[in-house]
Amino acid sequence: MLSRTADHLYWMARYMERAENIARMLDVNYRMSLMPQSQVQEDQAWAATLRIMALEGAFHERYAEITADNVLDFMIFDESNPSSIRRCLLAARENAHAVRGTLTSELWETTNGTWLKMRDFTREEFQDVGAGEFFEWVKYRSHLSRGVTIGTMLQDDALRFIRIGTFLERADNTARILDVKYQILLPAGEVEGGAADYYQWSALLRSVSAFEVYRKVYRDLITPARVAELMLLRVDMPRSMARCLKEVYSNLQRIRNAQSAETERQAGELEAQLRFGRIEDIVRGGLHTYTMRLLDRVQELGNRIADDFLVPVS
Amino acid sequence: MTIKNFYNEMTDEAGRVRPHYASYANWLSEMPEERLSQKRAEADALFHRYGITFAVYGENAGTERLIPFDIIPRIIPASEWQTLAAGLRQRVKALNLFIRDIYHDQDILKSGTVPAEQVLNNAQYRRVMQGVDVARDIYAHIAGVDVVRAGAGEYYVLEDNLRVPSGVSYMLENRKMMMRLFPRLFSRYKVAPVDRYPDMLLNMLRSVAPTGVSDPTVVVMTPGAYNSAYFEHAFLAQQMGVELVEGQDMFVKDEQVFMRTTQGPQRVDVIYRRVDDDFLDPLAFRQDSVLGVPGILGAYQAGRVTVTNAIGSGVADDKSIYPYVPEMIRFYLGEEPILHNVPTFMCRKKDDLAYVLDHLAELVVKEVHGAGGYGMLVGPAATRAEIEDFRKILEAHPERYIAQPTLALSACPTFVESGIAPRHIDLRPFVLSGEEIQLIPGGLTRVALREGSLVVNSSQGGGTKDTWVLEA
Known part of the structure; x- marks a missing residue:
């Protein structure tokens, strides 16, 4: 196309x-x-x-x-x-x-x-x-x-470019929502607490349509680490980073062209990191640092897609 | 101004409904006006939702407007259409032969049938096309010929549009809208279908691919989303299932045209361009054009790509050439023209100018190169001051104008603010020339919505109607 x-x-x-x-x-x-x-x-x-x-x-x-x-x-x-x-x-x-x-x-x-x-x-x-x-x-x-x-x-390239747009944008937004709320709601290593906290976290979950999902997945109290896990690593959660990257990667494989191999590799690598990542490790290393790095890589992916497919030099 | 003695499409002089309108008239008489209003509102809402709009130039640039759609169809009986179609075929055939002749041996100029300076000094004559062979010798692949009916119901050709005629999308959308709004009406009438047009167009375009190309890639080329006819460009590309490209999407390498795709460069064989000659190739024509493709003329001259309509076709649809079309038909085909030409005064001729200046109040004066109903004078509708202003312009540049008697355009009942009333109409059928000459039964009927107005152009407040050609 x-x-x-x-x-x-x-x-x-x-x-x-x-x-x-x-x-x-x-x-x-x-x-x-x-x-x-x-x-x-x-x-x-x-x-x-x-x-x-x-x-x-x-x-x-x-x-x-x-x-x-x-x-x-x-x-x-x-x-x-x-x-x-x-x-x-x-x-x-x-x-x-x-x-x-x-x-x-x-x-x-x-x-x-x-x-x-x-x-x-x-x-x-x-x-x-x-x-x-x-x-x-x-x-x-x-x-x-x-x-x-x-x-x-039709399930052709047009649809795939639409899907890539949707999921890259969503990945970017999910990371941002999580990052900013995490910083506000959980200043300096505080652990889960009272009623106000509960409402705040549940509101955050609701903002990504994940409140019921959370209940279903964890059947337990709402804790910040689990919320982060849900939003970052759960492939079965439709707005999570892992899900978004999985979609980006699989669509990229189908539109591949002569110059897109490196872009595909980077998407695959990122997808694998999210798929196999553990929330404990992420929290230990600092969630903010982690999401910032993630955001950079998502942005880089967007730039690469533009160069490979959308505005080629000739 | 009110034109008297016009031909009413629905009723005869005695006010009796013509036979082919009888069933419709019955249906209409049972239809309460509120219901018609409601249907019209429904049509407007649907057109908006579909985005069937045209962009407006000048003030309020960038806004999109609907072309008003009138819900009362214009009906043409089968026998009438047969004559009309035969006349259109004949005319377009001769016009194509004329353009081919002009860019090759110029027999018609040598014979003196058409004055050479009229052609060779014409702004639409493209010297770069001299001696260039095009696929199947076809130049005007898509022609939109404007036809009107005068007092006694006889058809006249008003204009041959051979460059980038538009309006066919409205012909198709108007039919869809009528079938959606009034499905049951279509069981009362055997209306010839029009929806094959995109197929016919695609077949025609494929048939004029450069020689040796077995599975040609066809594209529609648009100036872009802000062009007034963009809806139509997108519509036709979609209906044919081909890419809609802009100039920036294509490039020329080794006299071959390519488009930039997500899978790398892809060869382009046939370009149905909706961009004027002037903007097509900044290397050959207007250098400031950003709509074109540098080098495309070279590829075209080398026969590596087909451009429709051909570069330089405009030389045959100029208003100064129009008066010679009947002669062309006799010259190339040895036949008598089936359709009438409107008698035309060429203001560059002294005698004609004198007559025109004496009769401005009765005539329609048009710019030779004008289009879209701009820069014209409709004498009987103009005020004295307007006529005097126009007289000065005409005296200063007589060669830029032609004049024709004001035709009493036929009128068709139309649903307007005051109810159902006759409004003047024209008809633009679309003629496709490839392996053979084909046309869809019908065309775009345009209607001047203001009472008494004879200007049907959408840029001047005209609307459109569905056109029903009845099957025999």
Whole structure:
């Protein structure tokens, strides 16, 4: 397929997934803010959300102080913020538009329809329906486009580039969510504790749709190490790093070309590390260090994929 | 302005419903207006959801608009279509022979049938094509010929579009929409299907591949997602199952065209381009073009790639060449033209100019190179001031204009704000030339939605209708 087409498909999927993950990140904060916690804690949580996406600078150019309303406005509606949900859904749509002939009509209509709804969505309506319901909507539109993708697209390279986009983006976001929450919730080697902690961890799990999964897998108390294990290493958990890398690796094998061997090897290596990794070792070495390194490698993988397939020199 | 004595597609002079509309008229009379409104709203919502839009140039650039779709079909009886189709075939055949002749021996110029300076000084004449042989000697592979009906119902050809005619996607989508909105209507009528068009197009494109290529790779080339007809480019590529490429996706190496794919370079054999000549090759034409492919002309001249429509086809659809088409038909085919040409005054001729200047209020004056309904004067609809302004422009550059009598375009009942009322229409059938000349029964019917207006272009507030050619 055309490199440019592959590039648009890949970014269409990434932006749709990004919109979903931003909704998830904001949602977890929003849920936590409804629980009894100090103002300091709450502000800290919103600041952390901006930090996850390296958007603190851009935010402060536009808003005076970090409040729930300001952060939500910035992350949902702000046209100047390339990571706002609005901009992500537009970017997904623009990428889809550029290759609409490659998409099934259902997938194009879903992506276009999501944008049209977002475009007409006002801040007043947002106040009416409430943040929770809005985030649900974003998630469901993302679920819908994934479902339509899998349910209607031919299993060819187009689908594989879409899948690679989806899972690379998700890997990136899962690592970020875990990292920032881990730092806030578990300062300096503290162990699991009281009720507040329980709600916080369960909110984090819910943000990656993993609360019920956790119960099913561990049938036990929620502990930070297990949460980290679930989000990093469990291959059967659909949003975990291990799962994402497994998908990236297997799709890469199917689109391989004359120059992609090293990219494939690196993806395979990373996948194996996650598959065979132990949470005890990771925690001992420092979770933050570990996830940072992981993020770098995921980013490197993205760059390599772009060089090998999406924007080749000739 | 209101044109009187126009031909009404649905009713005759006495107000009786014509036989081929009888069943539809019955159906329509039982349909409450609210229901029609509701159906129209449904159609708009669907077109939006499908993204069947066109981009707007100029102000509000980047916005996308719907072309208004009218839910009342235009119906053409089988016998009428047969004549029309025969006339179109004849015309396109002669036009292809003309272009081939111009770029080879120029017999028609030597015979004096068409004045040589009209052709050779024409901006659309491409010297680089002189002596170049193209596959099957076909130049205008896809022609969109604009046809109108005048007072007594006789058909006239208004314009031959031989460069990158658009609109066929609307023909196909309008039919799908009608079948979706009013499925039961189609059991009342035997409407000739149109959905084979993409297949026919692909077959035609494959049939004009360079010699020696057994399994040609066909692509559709678009200027990009911001082009006004982008929807159509994407649509046709998808329907044919071929790649939609931009100039930046292709490169030329050793006089061969390749596209950049995720599996490395892949050879391209046939390019259905929707990019004008000027932008096709920055090495040969406009140097500032970023839409083209450097070196593509060389590959084309060497016969290593087929470009449709051929470079230089525009020389035959220019409004200054149009008046000579009936002569071309006689010259190349030895036949009498089946379809009428509209009598045309060429303002570069002194006598014609004098007549035109005296009769501006009755005539339609068009720019020779214009398209899309821009830069024209519709005399009977213009104010005195507009006419006087236009007179100055015309006197300054008479060679840039032609003039034609204002045709009383036929009208078809149309669902507008005030209810169902007649609105003027035209018809653009699409003629494909490859191994043989083929056309889909029908075409795109455009309708001037403003009362009395004769300008059907979508850029000027025109809409479209589904076109039903009835099977015999």
